[in-house]
Amino acid sequence: GNSVTQMEGPVTLSEEAFLTINCTYTATGYPSLFWYVQYPGEGLQLLLKATKADDKGSNKGFEATYRKETTSFHLEKGSVQVSDSAVYFCALRFSQGGSEKLVFGKGTKLTVNP
Amino acid sequence: DAGVIQSPRHEVTEMGQEVTLRCKPISGHNSLFWYRQTMMRGLELLIYFNNNVPIDDSGMPEDRFSAKMPNASFSTLKIQPSEPRDSAVYFCASSTHIWGDNIQYFGAGTRLSVL
Numbered sequence: 001g002n003s004v005t006q007m008e009g010p011v012t013l014s015e016e017a018f019l020t021i022n023c024t025y026t027a028t029g030y031p032s033l034f035w036y037v038q039y040p041g042e043g044l045q046l047l048l049k050a051t052k053a054d055d056k057g058s059n060k061g062f063e064a065t066y067r068k069e070t071t072s073f074h075l076e077k078g079s080v081q082v083s084d085s086a087v088y089f090c091a092l093r094f095s096q097g098g099s100e101k102l103v104f105g106k107g108t109k110l111t112v113n114p
Numbered sequence: 115d116a117g118v119i120q121s122p123r124h125e126v127t128e129m130g131q132e133v134t135l136r137c138k139p140i141s142g143h144n145s146l147f148w149y150r151q152t153m154m155r156g157l158e159l160l161i162y163f164n165n166n167v168p169i170d171d172s173g174m175p176e177d178r179f180s181a182k183m184p185n186a187s188f189s190t191l192k193i194q195p196s197e198p199r200d201s202a203v204y205f206c207a208s209s210t211h212i213w214g215d216n217i218q219y220f221g222a223g224t225r226l227s228v229l
Contacts, residue, residue, distance in 0.1 A: 036220075043118070043205055043220030044157075089157065099162075099169055102218060106156035 002027045006090045006105035013080055013112050021075040021108045023064075023090035031092040033057075033066050033073040038087045038107070047075075047088070080112045118221035120206050126227045132194040135224045138187055139208030147218060148181055148191050149205040157205070163189065164211065196228045 007022040025033065032051045036044040048057030053068035062077045073090060090105040119138040127133055139146050147162040161171040166183045174181070178197070183189040193200055203225050207218040 041222065043207075043222045045220070046217050049217075097170065099164065100216075101159060101162075101170070103159075104157040 002031065002092060002094045002103050004090050004092055004103055004105040006088075006108055008106070008108065009087075010109040010111060013110070015082055015112055015114050016079045017112075019075070019077040019080045019084075019110070021088055021090075021110070023073045023075065023105060025071050025073065025090075025092050027071075027092055027094055029094060031094045033064070034091040034093065034102070035062070035064055035073070035075050036089040036091060036104070038089065040086070044089060080110070082112045082114050085110055085112045118206055118208050118219055120204075120221035120224050122224060123222065124225045124227075126229065127196055128229050129197055130195045131228075132192065133196045133200075133226060133228075135191040135204050135206075135226070137189045137191070137206030137221060139189070139206070140219055141187070142210070143208035143219075144186070144211050145209045145216075146183060146189050147207040147209075148189070149207065151203040151205060151223070152201075160191070193226075196226075198228045201226055201228050 003026045005024050034049045035047040037047045038044045048059040050057040050066035053066050056065045064073050064075045087107045087109045089107045091102050093100050093102050121136045145164050148160040149157050151157045160173045161181045162169055163183045181191045203223045205220050205223045207220045209216040209218045
């Protein structure tokens, strides 16, 4: 089946630290991969995406590369800020019955301290 | 654009009561999705609509749950009767359609507590 596994949190970092949140997937075919972010009290927002192998998605200093050989899509940021504190969700999109569905990981809570 | 609007933001009810959650998708979006988020199971897709028609309701947990989309600008998720295990955050999302390179936009969610 199609599933996403991401590292369990919570993750606590100091401002300007390097961030990695691991995400691996299981899928049939060639899914698209996403990272969504959920700030406190809000819904999920798309952070970045990649639609094929070796694509790199990037936004707001975050990056993730679609690695087909390791079935991974790890999220990285070189220098985190307090405002990056949120829950991060890895997701894949796959086709089923003529439509496309999203499957999410369980989320990783990030807290950045000043 | 105001984004996806959900109401109420918080709902507290007693076991056995009927609960109705509401969603207004982004204008012009043809697809609407209902998700449930819990600590144990994460984010689960319950049902989705395309052009107001339910396409896949395989994620609806049981007959106590029902969803409708009477028009392009409104959808409801109803639980009758509610049970404590239904306590969760329910999200609505919309997108331009359910195929191709489309993005789902999420509402802020309804936090439901069933006592």
